[in-house]
Structures are given as structure tokens and as C-alpha cells.
Amino acid sequence: MTELTELGVAQIRDGVASGDFTAVEVAEAFNANVAAANDALNAFIVATPEKAIEAAKAVDAKRAKGEAPGKMGGVPIGMKDLFATKGVQTTAASHILEGFAPEYESTVSQRLWDAGAGMLGKLNMDQFAMGSSNETSHFGDVVNPWRAAGGGNAGLAPGGSSGGSSAAVAARLCPAATGTDTGGSIRQPAAFTGITGIKPTYGRCSRWGIVAFASSLDQAGPMARDTRDCAIMLEAMAGFDPKDSTSLDMDVPAWEANLSPDMKGKRVGIPREYRMDGMDADIVKSWEDGVTWLRDAGAEIVDISLPHTKYALPAYYIIAPAEASSNLARYDGVRYGLRELPDGANLQDMYAATRSAGFGAEVKRRILIGTYVLSAGFYDAYYTQAQKVRTLISHDFRNAFAECDVILAPTAPSAAFALGDKSDDPLAMYLNDVFAVPASMAGLPAMSVPAGLNRDGLPLGLQIIGNAFDEQGVLNAGLAIEQRAGFTAKPEKWW
Amino acid sequence: MSVDTATVAKIASLARIKLSEEELAAMVPELNAILGWVEQLGEVDVSGIEPMTAVIENHLRLRADEIDADPLTGGGKRDAVLANAPAAEHGFFGVPKVIE
Amino acid sequence: MSTYRIQGATGEWEVVIGLEVHAQVVSKSKLFSGAATAFGAEPNAQVSLVDAAMPGMLPVPNRECIRQAVRTGMAIDAQINKWSRFDRKNYFYADLPQGYQISQLYHPLVGEGRIEITLDEKDPEGSTKTVGIERIHVEQDAGKLMHDQHPTMSYVDLNRSGVALMEIVSRPDMRSPAEAGAYVRKLRTILRYVGSCDGNMEEGSMRADVNVSVRRPGEPFGTRTETKNVNSVRFVMQTIEHEAQRQVDVIEDGGTVVQETRLFDPNTGTTRSMRSKEDAHDYRYFPDPDLLPLELDDDFLAECRASLPELPDAKRHRYEGDLGLTAYNAGELTAEVETAARFETLLAETAKGQGKSEKDVATQVANWILSIAPGVINALGSDADLANNTPAANAAILAMQAKGEISGGQAKEIYEIVLKTGRDPAEIADAEGLKQTSDTGAIEAAVDNVLADNPDKVEAYKGGKDKLFGFFVGQTMKAMQGKANPQVVNDLLKQKLG
């Protein structure tokens, strides 16, 4: 029998259901991997082995009684620390929420537990989901389990902000993990670690109980080792929630059952604006591979234009910080979390001291940007202009989807970079999300699938962007690529 | 538009983030680099374009006027509400005394 | 209509007043959460995770709050915006858990409307004025801070946090404290008719932000100050008086009025600058990204309109026109929605009981409701059991009086017993002998006796001393022990005295 920790979501679910092994055996195996690896990878902020076992026991008991163990029955997962988990510290990787134990469970995590999943622990991430390298966490960098060939032992970034999730899945600490994507935070780390991740249409997954970064952009999604596993987990996570005003009141499609790699009759759009000057040759090559594979799967390849691509990232860096500056105002030391009360401080001093001590540098930077662009006299020039540009970006996609069914593009402009490489240059860091942000700005489903390795032996991801509500089209194109890319590489264990 | 130290200090105060002299000095060029970069949006012709209001076509649902219909969004849970408070006394949140 | 002027050392000043009234919407649960809104609960007992702004909490709007604001807008003849949005107003304060208030700046639910005010209630037709309403928007209330419970701490109670408010913003159309007072009273009346706000100012259900500036008559507007959260009509008027005088003094002393937020002190009747709001001038409003635009359909609006009651102005005009009441009585009866309701119930019962039209009994019922009944109730004080004050009992008394079975005085006596005991009015009249006679024969005999006993006075009356008529009435009533129908007495006397 293969090692249990080599199994994915579908295999575990099916194995537990058919009695090949018990859910408790699975949970124990992953608990052991978490315990063994966490000092080196720092993927988990908090491990909750007892929660994983408890959920597994419940699944085994159900099976013993002949009841269905659920869509995710017996699958232990990692939970990004942005999701509120009742009674378990939830910090968004910030100091300001250190010790915060919510009295509630997020809708998405609750759905996963209801579907039979168990929690291995809370995954490290960029603080308040602000970052692309997992270097902004208060709880230290997450280390990418991959290492560059001939690159010595330099630690690589696992991507961000769901870097704990990507590292943990790639390193077999969990078969799947939750992520959240505001401007690429599922797709870019998935690409950096050779795994699969999908951000669904905005509104598919409830935001209730997820620490907010930028409300109009935040979406939860699964990160796993392949397309099928993502489809299964997304089915468990998605669904209408009356507690979220932006939740989509639509049935959850049977994404797994309708998976098909057959692309006959499908048109795949290649956006010419994504071909940028000085693009990494390996990225260009993998994009061309993707075209070849999809054509091989029966798709027609069409050239499309997304004229406002260039402006998506700057518009994002107005809208996201603006929303964040307001969303993060609640961290004030009054009702939960950190309180800094210097001698003689009044209320407003307490706020300033608490927020200064509790937020990391990148969070402060974005709050200041957001505060500035909303402030008197600047609102129209920055915020209103950015929202108009966002409308244009959305129109670009609408026009493109008149000519194609899905769009193929690279996920990120490079493979994983070294920790510390870009952390001193915020702008260089932001540019990492240049391919990921446009789909976020338009609320569209988008996915990253592993496409191969670059010259340094590091994984590269291909991105598929779909029309609103067409997760199925995205997953199917992902599956077509996955089957042809034959990506079986995994990081060599050094931890 | 570029920001000077005084402006950044004002913004930081508005955002209730206390910055040391060094932090402030470091923040000024960083913010200017970011603001300079986002200002390329000014070159986009947006005439006749409405700012985005809903990213995905959807309408605002209104809920029925019921008390505690869903325990997750209802009241009557003072202990839960106060459970994580740094200073809670006699059922209240405590803050440094405010003079109005 | 106002010629209110402040006499400064350098001449006359005119006061310009605009009011932003925050009215708590009548709803069971809060604007964006399911927590209860009832007044007087234990601290933080009516707080949801949403109201406490826990991480990841989201707002979902309450239909009833939107409906009540729309109905209010319709009641002031305002533009209802079928497309509106919620915005965030960002500032830091201990009573504001989210760090922002969800409000509506750019696209309010209700646009331009108007309210007609009456300055002199004794003369409702005499002096009216239309005050423009700029907008009504819906927003969240803040929590409450208590400063006197602990030596070094303030205590925060979030029970009010998230309760729905309507902010009703007037144009700067008022020119005197009296006009502002009349405006607040009228607004309160309308809200209570509509049922969208209980108007209970002591419990904070209605508070006014009072914007005051002064100017030389005819000159452009001066700089205004905003005095926050003034919670009675009297305090609104005091605020204006004090603030206008203060501004005149500042200007006449060579200073300039600073645009600022002030606080009214009810103990001294003065205002002072509000320290806590000093740097809150940049609220960084932007559309709340947790909420989509609010779009109302025609069915929703039609239901709002259909559910509106007859409003005070329409009612007042109907009372005057159709029922023939005096302007004063019509105004008094319609000022409180409960008074009008009591009047209409009793009017219907009385008309039915007497087989007359409502118009024929309207004045009798109006006088009863406005002066006779309250007089008896007040005199009884705590001896009156208002549960006995049923429309049926009131109507029965009025019917006996109309039929001449009892006198006005007897009506009051019977009413008193009804209030104390709940006994049946007719039974009281019988048992207590509280009846007057209309027996013409008995009365005629008494009249004849009186005239026979006073030949000299009869002579004098016939000689032109008209005033003696009252003497004959009095003597006849005395002879009848007060139980004669005065109308019959009058008629007989007139007949016999020629």
C-alpha cells in the first residue's frame, strides 16, 4: 500500500468509504507529517491533531453504522488562518489577533466539517492576506518545500498569501487546504509549489467568518494536488449563505461528476496583452506547452485582446488597500486581540499604539495607501477612477468571452523566488500578481495547474480563467492540461 | 501627486497608526513610489464609464425582521461577545476614560 | 413668517437653522443583524457578533427598516430613490466597533421632500411655512459610552450599536427657535402617524443635530456650527437661542465663528466645543463593499404606499371641512395619532348610537375628547382606572346627554363613576339618580310656580330687563332639584314670558 500521506482527497475519501483504511489512520499519518515538518517549513501556526482525530473518529463511526461519510469524509485538511475556527486561535497571521479564539466558525470551514473533513491545524499566511511570498506573517516566513537545482539551500518563497497552504499541500502535510484569493493568493502560491488551486466566481463561497482583506475581491477556494481534488473540495466549500449579502443564491453544480478533459468544440483564448516584454523564457515555453496540450484535447485556439490588462494591477492597488484600510479599522484593542495602553494614554492614543504594535509593515503600508486614496480631495482621482477602470477590465473579459470559452495564461511571471529577494521592494513584489489580478478584479473563476518545471527544476503554473459561474469549464480545461502535462514531480524531502 | 512627511504623518494619524520617526521617513519614499505607479490610471479614458458597483451581477437581498432568527447573527450572547475582550467589566467593554 | 431677530450691539442678526434629525426606526431587529432593538436591556445583552464587529462578520439589511424609511419618505411627499447604496463613514471611536458607520452619503434612499409647519397652534391656518427636506438616509446607530462607572475607564455598551436610524436632513429653512420647535413637533407627529419611529425623545428615539448660523438680514449664510444629539424640543430651542447669541457675540467682538461640532449641556442651557470630534473631519466615505446597491421594485413601493395611514395634514383638513370642526379643535385632535384614533372611534360609536351623521355629533365628541374627558381624568388622578375608559362607555354617556336624559354636569359625574368602577353608564344614571327630566308637565308646573311667585320680576323682564331670564332659569332648576332638561326649561320660559 502506498503511504497514506501520498494520497489525495478523492483517494482518501474513496479508500475510507470502501474500508481500505480508516479515517483515523489517515489523520494520524498526516498529523505525524505535520509534527515532523513544521519546524522546518513553518507552514502551520497552530497544529490541531486532536481535531483531526476527533473528526476522523466521527467519520469512522458513521461508516460503521452504514451512513455516508460525506463529500470530504475522512479527509484531513489544513485551514488557512484567515478562517475563523471556533475555539481555535485565528490570527490572520497578525500580532494584533494573537490569542484570539473566535466564538464562531466560518461558513466555509463549517461546511467542510459538515462534509466529513477534519482540521490538521491553522495554516500560516501573509499577514491579513497581504503579500505574495508569505514573508509578512507575524509568525515567520513559510519555506517552500521545493529547492532550486544548483541553487544551494536557499529558502524559496512558497508564494502568498496562501503560502502555508501551498507549502503544506506540496510537502504532503495535508492532502488539501483552504486558500483565499484577493488578487492571486490561491493561484500564485499553487504555481510556486506545483499544486492546483482554484478561485471560484466571486460569491460562490461565503465570506462569513473569513477575516476580511478587500471585501469586493476576497474569495475562498481549495488548494490540492490535482483538479479532481479541487472539484470535490470546492463542492463542499461553495453554496449560498444568507449571512453574506454578496453570496450567490445558486445551486452548487456537480463539478466532480461533470469533469471532462475533452475540449472539442471549446475555444481557448490567448490574451495578447499578457505577452509582456522581457518575459521569462521558461514561462513563455510553458504557456506554449499549454496551447499545444489544449489543442491536442480538441480545443480551438483563438487570439483575444484584454486591452486594459496593464491597468488591472494599479487599479487593484487602489481598491484593495482602500477596502482594507476600512476593514481593518475594527482592530482597535477594544473588543478582542492586542491592546497597547501606554501610561497616560487616552482612547485615541491606545488605538494608535495598539495598531502600531499589532500590524506588520506591509499591513501598515496598505492601510496608509488606502487611507490616502479615500481621503478628502483624493477620492475621485484615485478610488472612483480605479472603479471605472475596473468596469473597463470587466468589459474586456465580457468581450473576450464572446469569442472564447476559457482563457489560458501564465499564473505568475516567474517561478518561486528566494525568500528575501523582493521583500525590500514593495512594487517588485506587487508585480508578481500581474497575471492573477485581472480575473480577481472581474470576479471570475480562475485556476492554476502545474505545467512542468523550469530550468532550475522549479514548478510553473498555468492559469485558466473562465466566465462568471463557469467553474466547470475552468476545471475541465485544467484537467485537460493536467493529463497532458503529466506533472508528477514533487519536492525532494529535506526537512 | 507626491506626499511629504507631514502628509504621511497626517494620514497615519487618521488611520490611528503611530509611526516612529524612522518608520515615517522610510514610508514617505515607499508611498511615493506606489502612488506614482498607480497614477498611470489617469491616462485611461473613462468617459461615460460608471464605477463598478457589483463585480458579479447580483442584487441586494433584504432579510425578514426577526429577532435572533439565526443564532450566529443574533444577540443574547453577551458572554460570547465579551469573551476575547482585553478589559471587560460588569458586562461592559472597558476603555480608557473618554472626555467628550 | 418669522421676524425673529437678535439685537446685537451693531444691529440686527437673523438666525439660520437646519436640523438633522436621527429617528430610530421601529423594527424588532437591527439594521444589519438579528439582535433585538428593545430599549432598556442589560448591557451588551442585545449584541450580535456582527454588531461587535468580530473579524469576518458581514451586514445583511433588514427589509422592515428599508420599508419604514420609504414610507416616511412618502409621508413627506419625497422622492423615493429606487436605486440607492450604503456607504461607509470611517472614524475611530469607542462606540463604533467597526471603525465605520454604515450610512448613505452619495445615493440616499429618500431625496427631496417637504414638511408644512404651523407656528401658532391656536391659529393653525394663520401662519404656516414649508420646510424643505433635503434627504432621508438609513444608517446604523452607535453604541453607548458610560463615563461615571469607573475612575479611569469608560464603559461601552453596544446594545444600540447597529440599530436602524433614519437621518432626516432639513434644508436651512428655519429662522427662529419657535420654527425649529414647530418643525420637530410636526416631524414627530408624522413619524408617529406613519409608525416608523415612536418619537420617544427621552429614550433617545429622536435626536437632533442642530445646525445654526447667523447673518445680517439679506446677506449670505454665515459659518455654521453643529450641536449634536439634542434630545428634546425645548433643548433644540435653547440650543438655537444660546448658539445664535454666542455667534453674534463672537462676531461683534471681532472674532470669526469656527465650523465645529458642539455639545449642548441641558444643565446650563449652553453649548460647548466637542473635544472628541476635533479631528473627525475626514470620514473617507466610500461604497460599502460588503453590500450591493439597494434596488427597490414597484411592488415594494406600492405596498409601502398602500400601507400609509391618513396623514395629519389631510386629517386636519377633513376634520375642518367634512366634520365642521374649528381649526383649533382639528389641530388639537390631529397632533397626536392616538388622540385622532380615539376621536374617530368615539365619533363613529356616537353617531351610530344616536342615529345621526358624524358631522352632527363631531363637535360634541371633539369637546368631550379635548376638554371634558381629560378634565375628569386629571381631577381623579390615580383614582381613575383607564381600563374602564372604553369607547362604548364614553359613547353611552354622550348619547344620554344628546337625548337630554342627563345634563352636562351629570355626564361628568357618571363618567367619574365609570372611571372609578367600570359600571355601566345607564345603570349609574338610574341607580344614582343622575338623570334630568324632560317631562314637560312637571317642568311647566315649576315654571308656573316661579312666575307666580315673582310677579315684580316678570314685570321688569317684560319692561326690558332681559338679564332676568337667567334668574327664572335658575329658580326653575332649583325647584326641579337640578334635574330638569335646561333646553325644555328655556323653551317653556320663553313661551310663557312672550
Ligand SMILES: [Mg+2]
Ligand atoms: Mg449629522
Ligand SMILES: [Zn+2]
Ligand atoms: Zn447620521
